[in-house]
Amino acid sequence: MVKDPLAPHRSQARGGPLQGGLQEAGDPLTIAGETFPSRLLLGTGGVPSLEVLDRAVRASGTALVTVALRRVEASTNGAMLEVLDRCGVRLLPNTAGCRTAREAVLTARLAREAFGTDWVKLEVIGDEHTLLPDAVELLDAAEQLVAEGFTVLAYTTDDPVLGRRLADTGCAAVMPLGSPIGSGLGIRNPHSIALLREAVDVPVVLDAGIGTASDAALAMELGCDAVLLASAVTRARDPERMALAMRQAVEAGRLARTAGRIPRRWHAEASTPMAGLPEL
Amino acid sequence: MTVPVTVNGAATDLAAGATVADLVAARSGGHDRVAVARNGDVVPRSSWPSTSLQPGDVVEVLAPTAGG
Numbered sequence: 001m002v003k004d005p006l007a008p009h010r011s012q013a014r015g016g017p018l019q020g021g022l023q024e025a026g027d028p029l030t031i032a033g034e035t036f037p038s039r040l041l042l043g044t045g046g047v048p049s050l051e052v053l054d055r056a057v058r059a060s061g062t063a064l065v066t067v068a069l070r071r072v073e074a075s076t077n078g079a080m081l082e083v084l085d086r087c088g089v090r091l092l093p094n095t096a097g098c099r100t101a102r103e104a105v106l107t108a109r110l111a112r113e114a115f116g117t118d119w120v121k122l123e124v125i126g127d128e129h130t131l132l133p134d135a136v137e138l139l140d141a142a143e144q145l146v147a148e149g150f151t152v153l154a155y156t157t158d159d160p161v162l163g164r165r166l167a168d169t170g171c172a173a174v175m176p177l178g179s180p181i182g183s184g185l186g187i188r189n190p191h192s193i194a195l196l197r198e199a200v201d202v203p204v205v206l207d208a209g210i211g212t213a214s215d216a217a218l219a220m221e222l223g224c225d226a227v228l229l230a231s232a233v234t235r236a237r238d239p240e241r242m243a244l245a246m247r248q249a250v251e252a253g254r255l256a257r258t259a260g261r262i263p264r265r266w267h268a269e270a271s272t273p274m275a276g277l278p279e280l
Numbered sequence: 281m282t283v284p285v286t287v288n289g290a291a292t293d294l295a296a297g298a299t300v301a302d303l304v305a306a307r308s309g310g311h312d313r314v315a316v317a318r319n320g321d322v323v324p325r326s327s328w329p330s331t332s333l334q335p336g337d338v339v340e341v342l343a344p345t346a347g348g
Contacts, residue, residue, distance in 0.1 A: 043348035053346075068347025069315065071288040071340065078311050081344055096347050109322045110315035110342055181348060208348075230348040 027254065029226050031203050032119075032151045032172040036063040039220070040250045041092070041205060042243070043230025046182075050083050052239050057087045060233065060243035065089045066121055068096045069111055092153070094121035099134070101141035108145050120145065121175070121228075123155040131181045135162050139169065146170035155207050158192040160199040167200040174200055175207035175228060178219065182231045184211030187218055197223035213242075213249035220253025221261070285337045294333055301328035307341050315342045 028035040042062040047053040057065065065084055084091060093111035098104040101124065108120040124141055126134025133156050145152050146169055153173040154166045163174045176196055179185035186209060187193060197204050206219035207228040216227045227250050236242035282293035287303065294303065300316050300323050308314045316323045317340040323331055333339065 044346035045348035047346050066348060067344045069342040070345040070347075072307050072309075072311070072314065072343040078309070078343075080346060081313060091344075093344075094347055106317060106320065106322065110317055110340075113322055113325060114313045114315035114342065114344060116313075 029203065031153070036090075037061075038063045038247070038250075039226040039254060040216075040247055041066065041207075041226055041228035042089075042233065043094075043228060044080070044084075044234070045096075045230045046234035047239070048234070050079055052234075053080065054083045054087065055240040056233050056243040057084065057089060059240045059247065061247045063089055064092050066092045066094050066228070066230070067115075068094055069107060069114060091115055091117065092119055092121050093117065094155075095123045095141075096125075098124050098141075099126070099137070100124070101137045101144065104137070104141040105144050105148075108141075108150055109148075112150070118149055119151045119153070119172075121153045121155060122171075132177075133157055135159070138162075139165055142166055142169045142171055153205065158189050158196060160192060160196040163196040163204075164199045167202045171202060173203040173205050173225075175205040177208035178206055178215060179209030181208045182235075183209055184232060185209055186211050186215040187222070190218065190222055193219070193224065194222045210246075213245040216246050216249040217253035217256070220250055221257050223257060226250075283333055283335050283337075285333050285335070285339060287339045288341060298333050299329055300331040300333065300339070303333065303339065304328060304341060308343065311343050313344055316340065317342070 028037055029039045038061045040060055040062050041064045042057060042060050043066045044053060093115050095104040095107040098107050104122060104124045111120055112118055122141055124134050124137040125131050138156060142152050142154050152171045153175055154171045155175045156162055156166055158176040163176060166174050176193060178187035203225040205226045205228050206224045210216050210229040210232045219227050233239050233243045233246060281296040283296055283298060284293050304314055304316060319338055
């Protein structure tokens with residue numbers, strides 16, 4: 001947490017007005033001791049073309065982009081990496097498609113070879129219809145990868161207890177789903193996300209289920225440190241425009257969280273004073 | 281004389297003495313960010329030139345792609 005979350009938004013003059021733009025203002029995301037200027041992580045899955053990817057990445061302001069490994073004939077696309085390199089983003093390989101700890105650990109090792117990074121988004125899927133994480137395999141894989149020196153960002157359910165177990169294992173970030181991958185259903189259990197945020201000391205990244213900008217803002221308002229999304233942007237009618245919407249939503253949600261919202265009340269509380277009310 | 285192996289799920293015959301480096305050169309199109317698994321284990325890049333493929337080997341040659 002920054003000491004004065006508003007400080008980055010103030011103008012040079014002491015006590016000056018607040019200014020927009022978290023990224024310019026310096027409220028960075030820190031994971032495993034490394035800082036990122038943006039609190040939006042972007043997945044590349046579902047992107048219709050490289051030109052769209054380029055524009056969406058730039059509009060999103062992201063500094064961390066996920067990629068996958070697949071058989072070379074089926075999907076070789078050196079041009080995609082060239083685009084991402086030009087955008088200046090860091091690559092975060094994932095273990096998408098893995099269903100067991102063994103597969104995920106091997107995939108992470110292969111990703112380390114291919115990308116030259118020991119950072120990995122650990123994903124171990126337990127059900128083909130919902131693509132929900134398999135908690136048992138996930139925890140097993142996380143333990144193995146942490147022991148091998150990987151920096152593990154674990155895609156998980158919104159279960160605060162599992163989140164804590166992953167953090168205790170040494171994961172660098174815990175990434176709970178809002179709802180199933182690609183569903184666009186938003187955050188189905190905000191209470192669980194807030195509880196998970198309280199349960200761990202590592203960064204919490206809301207990952208999966210985001211459909212539109214208000215979902216991303218809600219994630220940040222609930223206390224998440226960042227949001228990871230792919231389909232919401234790549235499959236939007238206008239990905240570049242949605243990427244900008246997500247960037248602004250994440251920034252707005254972060255500001256609202258650090259601003260301290262008013263409590264919810266059952267009844268109204270007048271904002272205009274009663275004193276001096278004339279008798280008419 | 282050829283070596284029967286499985287590469288990315290397809291049976292194929294390689295020239296005798298073919299190494300992982302040879303296979304990568306043939307399959308990757310000059311791609312530099314490639315990883316290779318052989319019989320369920322990673323073959324480190326540094327070992328590609330010295331790793332000869334054996335009959336029955338199951339090899340996966342992987343490259344980056346778009347993904348969540």
